[in-house]
Amino acid sequence: MNRIQSAFQNKPIFMPYFPVGYPDIATSVGILEALAKNGADLIEVGLSFSDPLADGPVIQKATQTALERGVTTRDVLAAVAELRKRGVEIPLILMGYYNPILAYGLEKFVRDAVEAGTDGFIIPDLPPEESAEFVGAIREVPQQPPLITMLAPTTSDERMEAIARSAQGFIYLVSVTGVTGARKDITTGLGKLIERVRQHTDVPVCVGFGIGTPDQAAAVGQLADGVIVGSACVREIGESENPIEKAIDFARSFRDALNG
Amino acid sequence: MPTLLPSKFGPYGGQYVPETLMPALTELEAEFVTAQRDPNFQREFNKLMADFVGRPTPLTYARRLSEQLGGAQIYLKREDLAHTGAHKINNALGQALLVKRMGKQRIVAETGAGQHGVASATAAALLGLECVVYMGAVDIARQEPNVFRMKLLGAEVRPVTSGTQTLKDAINEAIRDWVTNVRTTHYLLGSALGPHPYPTIVREFQSVIGREAREQILKELGRLPDTVIACVGGGSNAIGVFSGFVEDADVELIGVEAAGSGIPSGKHAARFGDPSRGRLGVIHGTRTFVLQTEDGQIADTHSVSAGLDYAAIGPEHAHLRDQERAFYTSATDEEALNGFQTLCHTEGIIPALESSHALAEAIKRAPKMRPDQIILVNLSGRGDKDLNTVIKEIGNLGSW
Numbered sequence: 001m002n003r004i005q006s007a008f009q010n011k012p013i014f015m016p017y018f019p020v021g022y023p024d025i026a027t028s029v030g031i032l033e034a035l036a037k038n039g040a041d042l043i044e045v046g047l048s049f050s051d052p053l054a055d056g057p058v059i060q061k062a063t064q065t066a067l068e069r070g071v072t073t074r075d076v077l078a079a080v081a082e083l084r085k086r087g088v089e090i091p092l093i094l095m096g097y098y099n100p101i102l103a104y105g106l107e108k109f110v111r112d113a114v115e116a117g118t119d120g121f122i123i124p125d126l127p128p129e130e131s132a133e134f135v136g137a138i139r140e141v142p143q144q145p146p147l148i149t150m151l152a153p154t155t156s157d158e159r160m161e162a163i164a165r166s167a168q169g170f171i172y173l174v175s176v177t178g179v180t181g182a183r184k185d186i187t188t189g190l191g192k193l194i195e196r197v198r199q200h201t202d203v204p205v206c207v208g209f210g211i212g213t214p215d216q217a218a219a220v221g222q223l224a225d226g227v228i229v230g231s232a233c234v235r236e237i238g239e240s241e242n243p244i245e246k247a248i249d250f251a252r253s254f255r256d257a258l259n260g
Numbered sequence: 261m262p263t264l265l266p267s268k269f270g271p272y273g274g275q276y277v278p279e280t281l282m283p284a285l286t287e288l289e290a291e292f293v294t295a296q297r298d299p300n301f302q303r304e305f306n307k308l309m310a311d312f313v314g315r316p317t318p319l320t321y322a323r324r325l326s327e328q329l330g331g332a333q334i335y336l337k338r339e340d341l342a343h344t345g346a347h348k349i350n351n352a353l354g355q356a357l358l359v360k361r362m363g364k365q366r367i368v369a370e371t372g373a374g375q376h377g378v379a380s381a382t383a384a385a386l387l388g389l390e391c392v393v394y395m396g397a398v399d400i401a402r403q404e405p406n407v408f409r410m411k412l413l414g415a416e417v418r419p420v421t422s423g424t425q426t427l428k429d430a431i432n433e434a435i436r437d438w439v440t441n442v443r444t445t446h447y448l449l450g451s452a453l454g455p456h457p458y459p460t461i462v463r464e465f466q467s468v469i470g471r472e473a474r475e476q477i478l479k480e481l482g483r484l485p486d487t488v489i490a491c492v493g494g495g496s497n498a499i500g501v502f503s504g505f506v507e508d509a510d511v512e513l514i515g516v517e518a519a520g521s522g523i524p525s526g527k528h529a530a531r532f533g534d535p536s537r538g539r540l541g542v543i544h545g546t547r548t549f550v551l552q553t554e555d556g557q558i559a560d561t562h563s564v565s566a567g568l569d570y571a572a573i574g575p576e577h578a579h580l581r582d583q584e585r586a587f588y589t590s591a592t593d594e595e596a597l598n599g600f601q602t603l604c605h606t607e608g609i610i611p612a613l614e615s616s617h618a619l620a621e622a623i624k625r626a627p628k629m630r631p632d633q634i635i636l637v638n639l640s641g642r643g644d645k646d647l648n649t650v651i652k653e654i655g656n657l658g659s660w
Contacts, residue, residue, distance in 0.1 A: 021655075030446025036268065050423065050558045051423065051543060052432075053431075053439075054278045054439065057438075067557060099274060099542045099543060099558070100555060101556070103437055103541065104555075104556065123278060124280060125276045126276060127282050129261065129267070129274070129275050130274050151279060154284070154442060155279060155283060159282070174279065177443065177624070180278070257532055
């Protein structure tokens with residue numbers, strides 16, 4: 001059983017996102033460690049990009065700050081390695097846009113990421129139509145870390161059937177049309193959407209976009225196998241005077257809410 | 261899922277977008293394919309091109325300019341005389357008609373120089389659509405007259421203050437709006453860029469430029485031009501005029517990028533012209549040549565002309581270049597300003613700063629060519645919008 005499969009032994013899982021380099025590299029590694037050791041079941045480790053077109057203002061600002069402070073792809077991979085060195089055992093998924101990955105070199109990126117301790121990849125601007133090259137690079141490494149399949153409320157049944165079938169690890173289900181960022185109402189229609197996805201695949205279904213509070217997480221956790229929290233995590237921890245302590249509280253509050 | 265039309269030009273193009281948008285691209289492609297085969301759509305589009313845009317736009321012989329240069333004869337395809345003052349209206353109207361067919365009521369658009377924003381606002385007013393235009397705050401400052409125009413036409417202009425506050429950031433915001441409102445909103449992309457099917461759709465709606473120009477020059481001179489020159493930001497006017505001549509192997513096609521303060525200065529928008537930073541990448545849904553840092557972050561660009569101030573070039577241009585069917589060069593801000601003034605003085609035409617880059621290349625080439633040779637320059641837009649910039653820049657150059 002690999003790390004991702006182990007993580008889904010106790011569902012629903014809590015999956016926060018945080019970008020390396022915000023507010024600075026050392027602090028972000030501390031934040032990621034605190035999240036991992038206080039209730040996160042899987043973490044999306046963020047690679048920053050100058051033009052994050054699927055992201056709302058909170059993540060735009062945080063990743064922009066990270067870039068202004070000089071964070072590079074190499075720094076992000078080093079952060080993953082550092083987290084492993086500090087005893088983080090949960091799955092770490094790299095989340096980032098395609099261009100910096102292309103610039104790094106696909107095969108080298110996958111190899112270095114796996115060597116650092118990465119378990120999979122989320123690339124929001126790489127739909128299945130364009131992913132053959134990246135999947136080819138994944139096949140070159142024995143661990144075969146999955147490229148996570150994303151589905152959206154706009155995805156038709158026909159398309160869902162075509163692309164969910166080959167999903168590995170888990171499905172990242174985008175809860176609403178839009179960019180990342182907390183919203184008031186996200187559960188309307190979500191149950192039906194998740195049902196549609198489950199008709200086509202047996203891999204766990206995790207829901208992201210718009211989940212901002214432990215209560216919302218608990219509500220989504222009733223329906224899905226995992227809850228992804230990005231913007232709220234970045235905002236609350238990033239704005240805090242003591243981000244490491246805030247990360248501990250944040251992870252615990254979501255973990256408690258999901259445990260019911 | 262397979263596409264109806266080819267989604268790539270050689271290794272370039274594709275659909276690098278979030279999953280939420282994939283169904284909208286599929287829908288748009290299907291609608292476009294049906295519309296292309298529908299004589300009613302073609303009739304409606306052609307009628308608007310004639311009665312509203314004023315097509316065909318003239319072909320003008322630049323007599324005094326040609327004489328002054330003492331080489332090839334220069335002809336201008338006058339897209340500056342199209343309604344709203346630039347070629348952008350061709351594509352804006354074509355896409356707006358598709359929007360009506362899809363039953364959507366709202367369009368979002370990005371704009372750099374403001375020409376595409378004005379064209380979109382115009383098409384929206386004409387067809388009764390709601391229109392929101394995203395424009396970088398820096399561009400708003402340098403293209404103020406166009407901001408007023410868009411507002412007068414009933415569009416909402418939303419300033420974009422993220423990133424470099426220019427065209428690329430306006431595209432980011434337009435895409436974010438689109439991904440949020442995709443069920444009711446069409447993204448009216450203005451250049452031969454973005455995910456498939458946009459580069460193909462934009463080329464097809466702009467191909468009227470090349471078709472007309474080819475007919476006109478054959479009628480006037482009984483022969484084809486030796487060289488066709490167009491400026492290339494994203495590349496819609498260039499792909500439009502090139503498409504008329506691409507099958508004519510003897511016609512040389514030249515695209516002109518913005519070299520800004522000069523390529524060695526690093527302050528430019530020459531994707532092909534600067535191989536150290538212009539590399540294969542993915543931005544705004546398409547795979548093409550992109551000015552970027554070593555770490556794959558999109559580089560800041562500079563050009564005196566807002567419409568060319570963009571880090572990526574349309575994917576079909578990258579393919580034409582690989583095939584050596586088209587060649588690409590660049591003109592600096594200074595060369596473009598010189599081209600601008602020269603055309604004003606010799607022909608009584610105030611060109612857009614974007615088109616002035618194409619003129620700069622014609623001015624370089626014509627003297628090296630024979631008087632029986634012909635250069636066709638696509639004069640993609642008029643320069644009224646640029647007067648503030650030009651007054652400031654020419655003052656700086658001390659050549660007023």
